[in-house]
Amino acid sequence: MTEQIVSLDVTDVRFPTSRELDGSDAMNPEPDYSATYVTVRTSGGAEGHGLAFTIGRGNEVQAAAVSALAPLVVGxxxxxxxxxxxxxxxxxxxxxxxxxxGPSKGVIHMAAAAIDNAVWDLAGRIAGKPVWRLLAEMSPEQLVSLVDFRYLRDALTPEEALDILRAAAPGRAERTEHLLAHGYPAYTTTPGWLGYTDEKLVRLAKEAVDDGFRQIKLKVGADAEADARRLRLAREAVGPDIRIAIDANQAWGVTEAIERLRPLAPFDPYWIEEPTSPDDILGHAAIRRAVAPIRVATGEHCQNQVVFKQLLQAEGIDILQLDASRVAGVTENVAILLLAAKFGVPVCPHAGGVGLCEMVQHLAMFDYVAVSGTTENRVIEYVDHLHEHFTAPVTLRDGHYLAPLTPGLGAELHPASVADHRYPEGPVWRETT
Amino acid sequence: MTEQIVSLDVTDVRFPTSRELDGSDAMNPEPDYSATYVTVRTSGGAEGHGLAFTIGRGNEVQAAAVSALAPLVVGxxxxxxxxxxxxxxxxxxxxxxxxxxGPSKGVIHMAAAAIDNAVWDLAGRIAGKPVWRLLAEMSPEQLVSLVDFRYLRDALTPEEALDILRAAAPGRAERTEHLLAHGYPAYTTTPGWLGYTDEKLVRLAKEAVDDGFRQIKLKVGADAEADARRLRLAREAVGPDIRIAIDANQAWGVTEAIERLRPLAPFDPYWIEEPTSPDDILGHAAIRRAVAPIRVATGEHCQNQVVFKQLLQAEGIDILQLDASRVAGVTENVAILLLAAKFGVPVCPHAGGVGLCEMVQHLAMFDYVAVSGTTENRVIEYVDHLHEHFTAPVTLRDGHYLAPLTPGLGAELHPASVADHRYPEGPVWRETT
Known part of the structure; x- marks a missing residue:
C-alpha cells in the first residue's frame, strides 16, 4: 500500500524569554519566543517537523489555524x-x-508555513539529505514547478526563472564543496537588544568581533538620543571596518524615519532594517531614496511573494530579508529567492526567534549553490538563543554557519523541551502562572 | 461605581449558503457565509454587537483570535x-x-474589527443614536483623534484631516435632512453570481432595474467566453444607461487582467473589481493605466489603512471599496474615509456577506454628511442575503438604502438565528454533518 500521511500534531510551545528581555525591541518590548510546532507522521514511520514562530500570546490562535489546514495533509x-x-x-x-x-497573509499563511516546512523536513529525511542539498540537487525544471506564478508573471516569468537556474547550474558542484569547507557568512544580533545596558552592549559587541563576526546589529527606534549614544558606543567598540546594521522594527512613519536616520549617519550604519510598516512598499522606496548610502532592508514581516515582488519593482530595498515561517515555507521562499536573483538584490535571511536560524540557513545555502551563485554582501542573521532545544542546532565557526549535514530542515525540537515548554500545562509555565 | 465591560462572548455562526451557490465567484466557489459574532456587555446592562465575516472553514480560528484580544476589553x-x-x-x-x-492584517486584524465594531455599537446604543449619526455629530477634533497617523503622515497629516472635516461641517445639517428623506444610492450584486444560469442572470438583472437600481454587478474571471456572453446578456437586458460593474475576485495576474478585459470593453463595464491580488498596489496601478476608461476598484480584501494609502498614492484605484470587518472596524474606516477624501477618490463600500450591508451603510452615510459631502458616483453594494437574521435589517427603497434610525451599528443577530446556526452544534449543521 502507498505510504500515507497518517497524522499531523500541533503543539503550543513557549519559552519565557521576556524574563531576561532577550529579544526586546522598539515594537516588541517583552516577547516570549514561541513556536506552533508541527509534526507529520507517515504510515511508514517517517516524521517531518516544522514550526511557525510567534512571540507569545496568540500562539494558540496560530495552532488553531494549523489544525484548520490539517485535513489538506492528513491522508x-x-x-x-x-x-x-x-x-x-x-x-x-x-x-x-x-x-x-488571508488571503496569503497573517495567521493562516504562517500556518501554511509550518506545514510546508514540516513536509520539506519529511522530504529531506526520506531522501537522506539536508534540505539545502535536496533543493540544490533538483533540476531547474523541478524548482520552477514549485513556484506559483499567478501574481508574479509581470516581474518574473517561468522562462526567466529557468534561465536564472540554468545559468547557475554549471558551478553547483564547486560551490557545494566550498560551502562544505568554509560555511556561509553570518552576522550577529546578540549585542544589540534594546533592553540591554550600554555596558552589556559594548562587551557583547567586542566579543562578537573576537568570535569572527564582520557584522553586528543594534536595535533602534525608541529614544532618539539613546539610538545615537548606543550606535556611537558600538562603533567605538568595533572600529570602522565592522559593519553595523540597525533595526527599527517598524517604529517610524516615512518622514519620521528619514529624520531619525539623519543624526545616525555619521556612525556609518550599514543598513536600516524595518524603518516603517512592512506593508509600506512606496514608503520604503521613499526612505531608500532619502537615506542613501544607508541601505534599506526588510522582510521578516513581509506577508508574501506579492509584497516582495513590489518591494523589488519599486526599488524599495537594498537587502531582502526572507523569513522561514512568515511566508508559506520553503516552497514560497524558492519563489522569493528567484525574484531577488532576477532583480539582483542580495538575500540576508531574518533569523533568531525559535528555530529560524536552523531553517533559514538551508535557504541561503541553496541560494548560494543554485540560484544567485554568490555570498557577496550576503549574511545570515545569527542570535544565540534557544538552540539547545533543537536536535540538530546550527554550528557556527569564525563568524560562519557551517553547512548542516543532518537530513531535513532542522526544526526538530527535543521531546523534553517540548514537554517542558508546552503552554499552559508545561512545568516552565505552571511554576509561574 | 463606574460602569465596566463585564463580558465578551464570541460565537461561531455559519449559514449553509454553499447549498444554493449564493455568493459563488471565481475564487470562492462554495462559500458558507459565516460570522464570528461578538457581544460585549456592561455592568449597567448595556450590550454591543459586532462581527467579523468569513466564508466557512476557519471561522473557529477567527473566534480564537477574538478570544485572544478579549482581555484588552473586559474589565x-x-x-x-x-x-x-x-x-x-x-x-x-x-x-x-x-x-x-499580523501586524494589522488577516485573522488578528479581523478580530480587532469584530471587537471595535461591537464597541461602536455599544457607543451608539448608549448615545441613543445610529452610528452614522453618532459619527456625523462628533467634532472634527474628536474624529481626528480616532486616527492612528503613525504610518499615514506622508499622505495625510492631522492638520489636513481637520481641514477636510471642517470644510464639510457647514452642510452637515442639510445633508442629514436630505439623507433622511432620500436615502443613499445602492447597487446590487444579486443577479451576477458565477454559479447562476444565464436565464437566472437575465431575469434578476431586469428585476434589479425594475426595483430602481441604476447599477448591477456581475462576477467574471473563470471562463473567458462565459464572461463575454454573460456581460453581453446583462447589457442587452438592462440597456445602455444602467451601470454594470464586473468583479474578478482576484482571479488574474496583472498582464492576464489586461488581456482578459480587452474583449469585455465593448459591453461598457463601469468598473473592474479585484482584477488581481489585493496586495498588488503597483499591479492595480498598471492595470488602471492599461484599461481606462474602465475604472479599477478594490478594497474588500485590503488589509489595512497602509495599503489603502498606497493604492491612493500610486493612483491604483478609481473606486475605494472599504469593508466593515477586514480592517480594524469603524475606527480604522474613519481613517480610510479621510484618506479617500484627501485623494478625491469615491468610496463605494463592499457589502453582502453576513451583516456587511447593515454595518457599511453607517460609514457611507457618515462620509456623505461629514467627510466627502457628496453621493456623486458613490453607491453602497447591496445583496439580498441573510438580512432576515438581523434585528435591524437594512431597508431599501427605489434603489436606495434608507438611513437607519435604530441606535447602534446594526450587527445584532436574532438570538434564534444564532442558536440555529451555531457551528457545529446548531440544528442547521447537526442535520447535515
Missing part, C-alpha cells in the same frame, strides 16, 4: 505529495474557504 | 473606553505580543 499519499510540492503548497494556500482568512 | 471602564475610542483601537491593534500575528 495524502506521500509519493504524490513529495512528487509535486508546488501543487501541495498551492492547495494549502488556496483552500476555497480558508483563503478568506 | 475596561465604559466611560474611558467610549471617551477615547482611538486609543482603544490602538491598544487592540498594537498589543506587544499579539501584534506579531
Amino acid at each position: 495524502q499519499s506521500v509519493p504524490e505529495l513529495l512528487g509535486d510540492l508546488g501543487a501541495f503548497n498551492r492547495r494549502l494556500v488556496n483552500d476555497g474557504q480558508l483563503r478568506w482568512l | 475596561q471602564s465604559v466611560p474611558e473606553l467610549l471617551g477615547d475610542l482611538g486609543a482603544f483601537n490602538r491598544r487592540l491593534v498594537n498589543d506587544g505580543q499579539l501584534r506579531w500575528l
Whole structure:
C-alpha cells in the first residue's frame, strides 16, 4: 500500500524569554519566543517537523489555524505529495474557504508555513539529505514547478526563472564543496537588544568581533538620543571596518524615519532594517531614496511573494530579508529567492526567534549553490538563543554557519523541551502562572 | 461605581449558503457565509454587537483570535473606553505580543474589527443614536483623534484631516435632512453570481432595474467566453444607461487582467473589481493605466489603512471599496474615509456577506454628511442575503438604502438565528454533518 500521511500534531510551545528581555525591541518590548510546532507522521514511520514562530500570546490562535489546514495533509499519499510540492503548497494556500482568512497573509499563511516546512523536513529525511542539498540537487525544471506564478508573471516569468537556474547550474558542484569547507557568512544580533545596558552592549559587541563576526546589529527606534549614544558606543567598540546594521522594527512613519536616520549617519550604519510598516512598499522606496548610502532592508514581516515582488519593482530595498515561517515555507521562499536573483538584490535571511536560524540557513545555502551563485554582501542573521532545544542546532565557526549535514530542515525540537515548554500545562509555565 | 465591560462572548455562526451557490465567484466557489459574532456587555446592562465575516472553514480560528484580544476589553471602564475610542483601537491593534500575528492584517486584524465594531455599537446604543449619526455629530477634533497617523503622515497629516472635516461641517445639517428623506444610492450584486444560469442572470438583472437600481454587478474571471456572453446578456437586458460593474475576485495576474478585459470593453463595464491580488498596489496601478476608461476598484480584501494609502498614492484605484470587518472596524474606516477624501477618490463600500450591508451603510452615510459631502458616483453594494437574521435589517427603497434610525451599528443577530446556526452544534449543521 502507498505510504500515507497518517497524522499531523500541533503543539503550543513557549519559552519565557521576556524574563531576561532577550529579544526586546522598539515594537516588541517583552516577547516570549514561541513556536506552533508541527509534526507529520507517515504510515511508514517517517516524521517531518516544522514550526511557525510567534512571540507569545496568540500562539494558540496560530495552532488553531494549523489544525484548520490539517485535513489538506492528513491522508495524502506521500509519493504524490513529495512528487509535486508546488501543487501541495498551492492547495494549502488556496483552500476555497480558508483563503478568506488571508488571503496569503497573517495567521493562516504562517500556518501554511509550518506545514510546508514540516513536509520539506519529511522530504529531506526520506531522501537522506539536508534540505539545502535536496533543493540544490533538483533540476531547474523541478524548482520552477514549485513556484506559483499567478501574481508574479509581470516581474518574473517561468522562462526567466529557468534561465536564472540554468545559468547557475554549471558551478553547483564547486560551490557545494566550498560551502562544505568554509560555511556561509553570518552576522550577529546578540549585542544589540534594546533592553540591554550600554555596558552589556559594548562587551557583547567586542566579543562578537573576537568570535569572527564582520557584522553586528543594534536595535533602534525608541529614544532618539539613546539610538545615537548606543550606535556611537558600538562603533567605538568595533572600529570602522565592522559593519553595523540597525533595526527599527517598524517604529517610524516615512518622514519620521528619514529624520531619525539623519543624526545616525555619521556612525556609518550599514543598513536600516524595518524603518516603517512592512506593508509600506512606496514608503520604503521613499526612505531608500532619502537615506542613501544607508541601505534599506526588510522582510521578516513581509506577508508574501506579492509584497516582495513590489518591494523589488519599486526599488524599495537594498537587502531582502526572507523569513522561514512568515511566508508559506520553503516552497514560497524558492519563489522569493528567484525574484531577488532576477532583480539582483542580495538575500540576508531574518533569523533568531525559535528555530529560524536552523531553517533559514538551508535557504541561503541553496541560494548560494543554485540560484544567485554568490555570498557577496550576503549574511545570515545569527542570535544565540534557544538552540539547545533543537536536535540538530546550527554550528557556527569564525563568524560562519557551517553547512548542516543532518537530513531535513532542522526544526526538530527535543521531546523534553517540548514537554517542558508546552503552554499552559508545561512545568516552565505552571511554576509561574 | 463606574460602569465596566463585564463580558465578551464570541460565537461561531455559519449559514449553509454553499447549498444554493449564493455568493459563488471565481475564487470562492462554495462559500458558507459565516460570522464570528461578538457581544460585549456592561455592568449597567448595556450590550454591543459586532462581527467579523468569513466564508466557512476557519471561522473557529477567527473566534480564537477574538478570544485572544478579549482581555484588552473586559474589565475596561465604559466611560474611558467610549471617551477615547482611538486609543482603544490602538491598544487592540498594537498589543506587544499579539501584534506579531499580523501586524494589522488577516485573522488578528479581523478580530480587532469584530471587537471595535461591537464597541461602536455599544457607543451608539448608549448615545441613543445610529452610528452614522453618532459619527456625523462628533467634532472634527474628536474624529481626528480616532486616527492612528503613525504610518499615514506622508499622505495625510492631522492638520489636513481637520481641514477636510471642517470644510464639510457647514452642510452637515442639510445633508442629514436630505439623507433622511432620500436615502443613499445602492447597487446590487444579486443577479451576477458565477454559479447562476444565464436565464437566472437575465431575469434578476431586469428585476434589479425594475426595483430602481441604476447599477448591477456581475462576477467574471473563470471562463473567458462565459464572461463575454454573460456581460453581453446583462447589457442587452438592462440597456445602455444602467451601470454594470464586473468583479474578478482576484482571479488574474496583472498582464492576464489586461488581456482578459480587452474583449469585455465593448459591453461598457463601469468598473473592474479585484482584477488581481489585493496586495498588488503597483499591479492595480498598471492595470488602471492599461484599461481606462474602465475604472479599477478594490478594497474588500485590503488589509489595512497602509495599503489603502498606497493604492491612493500610486493612483491604483478609481473606486475605494472599504469593508466593515477586514480592517480594524469603524475606527480604522474613519481613517480610510479621510484618506479617500484627501485623494478625491469615491468610496463605494463592499457589502453582502453576513451583516456587511447593515454595518457599511453607517460609514457611507457618515462620509456623505461629514467627510466627502457628496453621493456623486458613490453607491453602497447591496445583496439580498441573510438580512432576515438581523434585528435591524437594512431597508431599501427605489434603489436606495434608507438611513437607519435604530441606535447602534446594526450587527445584532436574532438570538434564534444564532442558536440555529451555531457551528457545529446548531440544528442547521447537526442535520447535515
